[in-house]
Amino acid sequence: MIKIENLSKRFQTEEVETTALNQINLEIKEGEFVAIMGPSGCGKSSLLNILGMLDSPTSGDYYFNDQEVGNQKESQRNAIRKGNINFVFQSFNLIDELNVFRNVELPLTYLNIGKSDRKARVLEVLDRMKIGHRKHHYPQQLSGGQQQRVAIARAVSAKPKLLLADEPTGNLDSKTGLEVMNLLSELNSEGMTIVMVTHSERDAEFAHRVIRLFDGEVMTEKTAKEFATINY
Numbered sequence: 271m272i273k274i275e276n277l278s279k280r281f282q283t284e285e286v287e288t289t290a291l292n293q294i295n296l297e298i299k300e301g302e303f304v305a306i307m308g309p310s311g312c313g314k315s316s317l318l319n320i321l322g323m324l325d326s327p328t329s330g331d332y333y334f335n336d337q338e339v340g341n342q343k344e345s346q347r348n349a350i351r352k353g354n355i356n357f358v359f360q361s362f363n364l365i366d367e368l369n370v371f372r373n374v375e376l377p378l379t380y381l382n383i384g385k386s387d388r389k390a391r392v393l394e395v396l397d398r399m400k401i402g403h404r405k406h407h408y409p410q411q412l413s414g415g416q417q418q419r420v421a422i423a424r425a426v427s428a429k430p431k432l433l434l435a436d437e438p439t440g441n442l443d444s445k446t447g448l449e450v451m452n453l454l455s456e457l458n459s460e461g462m463t464i465v466m467v468t469h470s471e472r473d474a475e476f477a478h479r480v481i482r483l484f485d486g487e488v489m490t491e492k493t494a495k496e497f498a499t500i501n502y
């Protein structure tokens with residue numbers, strides 16, 4: 271599903287140039303659950319943003335389902351992302367002015383799905399995320415775990431092929447975090463490909479595979495072993 275070849279991302283500010291990703295190569299197959307780990311500043315978010323087509327690489331290629339997307343125009347990337355890729359964030363990013371039902375319905379509106387179809391899909395996904403009983407509540411009336419379940423419902427209501435999660439349990443206590451990880455695992459076992467950035471070794475255990483980044487580079491198994499002897 272995903273193939274990245276010799277991909278680099280550099281940020282240029284007035285004084286300095288930062289290499290966030292340096293000549294990365296990686297592949298992710300359909301149906302995989304992959305965790306991306308590494309110390310702060312190693313390039314995890316930069317990689318997730320590129321995978322999600324929110325940002326483009328400075329050099330190198332990104333193939334999504336065999337189509338080169340990294341070097342496409344923004345409008346083209348947006349069109350490919352629509353319906354294929356969705357996101358879950360650490361800070362939930364729900365719209366405070368909309369109730370739970372409307373938050374989850376919104377992305378379906380952009381996909382031009384009819385009203386009765388939307389309603390059926392929203393109710394189904396809210397039930398699956400065990401939050402259907404809160405559909406008339408507003409985000410601020412919910413606990414963190416409930417908000418994240420709504421955010422996951424919103425992200426998966428359009429049945430994306432790829433779900434990108436940026437520290438999805440970062441703002442949750444460990445019990446609620448575990449519930450969220452179980453939901454993500456369930457979605458993955460039904461076929462959704464998941465790529466998750468995490469600092470939590472416990473969350474990473476839910477993944478099939480961990481990609482470790484260090485200073486913008488993917489660590490090989492060998493360098494990862496060497497690295498394990500250093501504390502970070």
Ligand SMILES: Nc1ncnc2c1ncn2[C@@H]1O[C@H](COP(=O)(O)OP(=O)(O)OP(=O)(O)O)[C@@H](O)[C@H]1O
Nearest residue numbers: 281283288289290309310311312313314315316317
């Ligand atoms: N928009 C930007 N402009 C300039 N530099 C940036 C920008 N975004 C990221 N960087 C730099 O690129 C490097 C990688 O950042 P990135 O956010 O990808 O790391 P990260 O691994 O996600 O970190 P954290 O775990 O702290 O979120 C860092 O040195 C960061 O300062």
